[in-house]
Amino acid sequence: MRQDSHGPIGVFDSGIGGLTVLKALMARLPHERTLYLGDTARVPYGTKSGEVVTRYSLKNAEFLLERGIKLLVVACNTASAAALPALQAALPVPVLGVIEPGARTALQRTRGGGVGVIGTPGTVRSGAYQRALEAGDPKVAVKAMACPLFVPLAEEGWTTGDVPLLVAREYLAGFARDGVDTLVLGCTHYPLLKGVIAEVVGPHVSLVDSAEATAEAVAVLLGEKGLLAPPASQPAGGPEHAFFVTDVPERFVEVGARFLGRPIPSAEQVDLRF
Amino acid sequence: MRQDSHGPIGVFDSGIGGLTVLKALMARLPHERTLYLGDTARVPYGTKSGEVVTRYSLKNAEFLLERGIKLLVVACNTASAAALPALQAALPVPVLGVIEPGARTALQRTRGGGVGVIGTPGTVRSGAYQRALEAGDPKVAVKAMACPLFVPLAEEGWTTGDVPLLVAREYLAGFARDGVDTLVLGCTHYPLLKGVIAEVVGPHVSLVDSAEATAEAVAVLLGEKGLLAPPASQPAGGPEHAFFVTDVPERFVEVGARFLGRPIPSAEQVDLRF
Incomplete structure (x- = not known):
């Protein structure tokens, strides 16, 4: 797959917690578009087995990959711990954990x-x-x-x-x-x-x-690979940030604002089954 | 579907909590075989939407139905609250919630x-x-x-x-x-x-x-419908109790014993995806 500096950064988490990582990413890389997927229909991952967490992680990654991400951040510690090698082996884009x-x-x-x-x-x-x-x-x-x-x-x-x-x-x-x-x-x-x-x-x-250390690692990696978003490509209102969830979005939007430190205008529910 | 008094009672729950209901059922109806499904790969249901809980409940019920249950007990309060009408409409066997x-x-x-x-x-x-x-x-x-x-x-x-x-x-x-x-x-x-x-x-x-009120309601309903297990059909060691889980079984077997009040010899992991 061609990696395009115009593509968004993909971030997934078991739910809302990864928004603290997204927050650090948005602060460190203000020109980057982001796609965030919270697997709220299966949250939490922390009490589940490595086998199941890996299966869920690969499906989350596939969803984001289909939307043209240039790099994947696994914002969930449990998923990073269980699934990073499997994700790195399966994905044609760089994958970073926390x-x-x-x-x-x-x-x-x-x-x-x-x-x-x-x-x-x-x-x-x-x-x-x-x-x-x-x-x-x-x-x-x-x-x-x-x-x-x-x-x-x-x-x-x-x-x-x-x-x-x-x-x-x-x-x-x-x-x-x-x-x-x-x-x-x-x-x-x-x-x-x-x-x-x-x-x-x-x-x-x-x-x-x-979160901050991960944002810094993402910035370094994008720089090394020539994948930083060209500032000239940005719309006047700043880059786009899209949010997807696997359960109904109301609670994510409400509680998530506390994690992200700013309002979440909306999140789209996607019907992922795995 | 023919309802057969020899069939087992099916019980599902989001995880291990429903074992308190199974415990009451086993005490009230000692001649009945039971099949228990704990959806440990998606637990908990209590923080998820009614829509998602209904989807999971229908799939859990389908799994048990394929194994010939004569009656379904929804041991999870959240699933009973969200999905009982949908389950009763979809299933050819009686369905009771808690x-x-x-x-x-x-x-x-x-x-x-x-x-x-x-x-x-x-x-x-x-x-x-x-x-x-x-x-x-x-x-x-x-x-x-x-x-x-x-x-x-x-x-x-x-x-x-x-x-x-x-x-x-x-x-x-x-x-x-x-x-x-x-x-x-x-x-x-x-x-x-x-x-x-x-x-x-x-x-x-x-x-x-x-739990006890539900076990009593199951006993009354099975009696009314002529579905109580004939005691003569029981093996010498008592009726069979089988356990299925959607994540790895170790924690279920270990923590579940505290909920069931007796050891769980084993649980079979089934790869349900929904």
Whole structure:
């Protein structure tokens, strides 16, 4: 397939969480058109098997590919952990996940005290962050912990107050004791809980959000491959951003605005079956 | 289609929660064979639209029907709320949901102080319990509340202690103030949180679990239609109970035992795509 610098960047996620990655992409690459697909009919991916997550990821990618994307960003940590090699093997365009960029940032930040990783059960079970961190620094000490209640808390908007603080204490108290100095927020929902997470782990632990690191990696890759959108091609109102979902769009449009940090004018429901 | 008293009872649910209904069925109808399908590749249904839940429900029912069931129990409250009329119209065997039996039990228990209903966002939004209660007693006062964090808490096994208690207080404090005397646990996961729910609403509020009422309704219907399994047909070790799931079976078998109250020897993964 011909890769065309005029094509949009494709982004998929299990639902709305990946909008935090899209937000970072739009800030870093303001001239790029984007297509976002949230698989809201099958969300969440984090509690499902690698096998099923890979099957869903390949179908999501196929949908975006048919719409002429020049590069695919897997915004979901669980899908990045489970399906990146399968996606890279199957797709004729470059595919980037969020794990590699997040791990690289963590290795730049750590002061030798060890790196913590929190994510969904699927992400942690896959060992993908652990492998990416050890590939960058074989001596790094890694401690990973699944925090399954963080996603429903973030989706409910329960991001401050006693409940999220107690839940965060339950999951994260060990990190403080183990001398971890850097903590990767290995799920796109977790930045919404940054306040309580920071309160529990303390000010000496640096929190890594993969979204910005991923946006930077996308910018570098597009530059290297000569695929950056030519600014002259942009319409006056800025580039187009289109949103697709697999369940009815109302909740995505409403809750998604909190994740994207700006209103989502509309999202198109597409009837994907897999 | 011929309905045969030798056929099994089919039960489907979005995942493992419906095992609480199966447990009640097995206790009430010890001679019946059962087939259980948990749609673990698409779980949960409670946060998805009625349209998508109906589509999934019809496919689940089709799978069980092909295996010769004589009656279908929709063990998932969300699927019962969204899809019961569509299932009854499409299937050649009797179809029972959990809402009608639960509502009837609540009306028998209330002492006139009003009935509370808690469930997933999908169940509460559908208004199905409210309609079933008002159909039985047009003067009943109904107060419904979605409790989306209860499902992940139950699945995580966080059913006692400070976190579930705080969450229950946040959701349920209003019921105590409103003089509700009966509370329907309108989601198959909620009986696992009965302890903290009872602590928050107090001893004067009667908690209704639809599982037993549904098992009773199934027994009555099978009797009326002459479809009860002939006891002489049973193998020595008791009737067969088969389990199917749409994602890998490991977690279902492990966590499901807590819901079913007995070990699940195995579950077969089936590759349903819809």
